[in-house]
Amino acid sequence: MSTPPPRVAVLMATHNGGAWVGAQLESILASEGVAVHVFVSDDNSTDRTLEVARHVCADRMTLLPARRHGSAARNFFRLLLDVDWSDFDHVALADQDDIWRADKLHRAVGRIRAGGLDAYSSDITAFWPDGRRRYIRKSQPQRSRDHLFESGGPGNTFVLPRASADFLRRRLRATDPALLHRVDAHDWLIYAILREAGMTWGIDRFPGLDYRQHAVNVMGAATGIAALRKRLGMIRSGWYLDQVRLIADIAGARGGPVIDYVRDPRPTRLWVPLVHFRSCRRRLPEALMLLLILLDAGIRRNGADRA
Incomplete structure (x- = not known):
């Protein structure tokens, strides 16, 4: 059979x-x-x-x-x-x-x-x-x-x-x-x-x-310039990190240095993305882009705190 x-x-x-x-x-x-x-x-x-x-x-x-x-x-x-x-x-x-x-x-x-x-x-x-x-x-x-x-x-x-x-x-x-x-x-x-x-x-x-x-x-x-611009616009609007936080919460991510930083990107912890960014994306170019996004989030937070 x-x-x-x-x-x-x-x-x-x-x-x-x-x-x-x-x-x-x-x-x-x-x-x-x-x-x-x-x-x-x-x-x-x-x-x-x-x-x-x-x-x-x-x-x-x-x-x-x-x-x-x-x-x-x-x-x-x-x-x-x-x-x-x-x-x-x-x-x-x-x-x-x-x-x-x-x-x-x-x-x-x-x-x-x-x-x-x-x-x-x-x-x-x-x-x-x-x-x-x-x-x-x-x-x-x-x-x-x-x-x-x-x-x-x-x-x-x-x-x-x-x-x-x-x-x-x-x-x-x-x-x-x-x-x-x-x-x-x-x-x-x-x-x-x-x-x-x-x-x-x-x-x-x-x-x-x-x-x-x-x-x-x-x-x-x-692919193409238009698609890249669309994604960069979504990233600069804060959409991407908002989705990271949301998905981490729903998935039950218990923390760790990178997620803790994303949830609260303090300028005193800029070392976190510098040390850990490569563990967060499979392709190196996208990992480097993420590093810039995470550093920018911490720097912006510093400016907001001073204001």
Whole structure:
């Protein structure tokens, strides 16, 4: 008797994705070596998103009751809080506009089982309408505190064994909804919660999907001058460190010199980022950028105290 394939619950958040959701669902349904079922939470789409989704995979899709969310993060939190995945072996997250490789899920499940991993993510390949393609690596060696300052890669690559998904849901349900409402990056929070709990997360040097780039990406692949300016603007506004503090609090980060400094960046403790910045981001250029952000926060605090 043959062993049944691993069962994967795919959680997809949609909003006005009618132009792309059909191709994405077809790629998910073509996954090899696993049995998939797609759970869709739609954020009040006004186009053909749901019509297309029903046409492509009506018999392998569960549509959650309509609800207004207002952001992709809140939509994904709804999926993580409400979907019944008790009959599945793994839980995966999916955007509405990518193209998955047929071996994406099978490879993820294999890596989880072979390595005893509690969670999995991977690299991606960004692609544009004009045919350009770019490999995006997120699989640099993990650092002891990187989970408090960045995600473990794009959320559309995340795959969790059911036990890890159950743990994550318990933590989300125990979190004040008002705090969850303020989180802008669900993937970063997921990574932070599991890593802070001591779970093993593997980031695979493998491009498991084609990451579609278009005018209405929530974040995109961060390429080009315009994308860089957008991110620098978010950082200078204080958004980034506000999210670090919020995610650290929700994840239960118990302190340590860097998080204590972020929570209270006193000028007398500027040595903290200088000593510890490299433990906070996987890529050196981003670690250096973080160092400047943290030093700036302490210097600004000094100016505010003098005023």
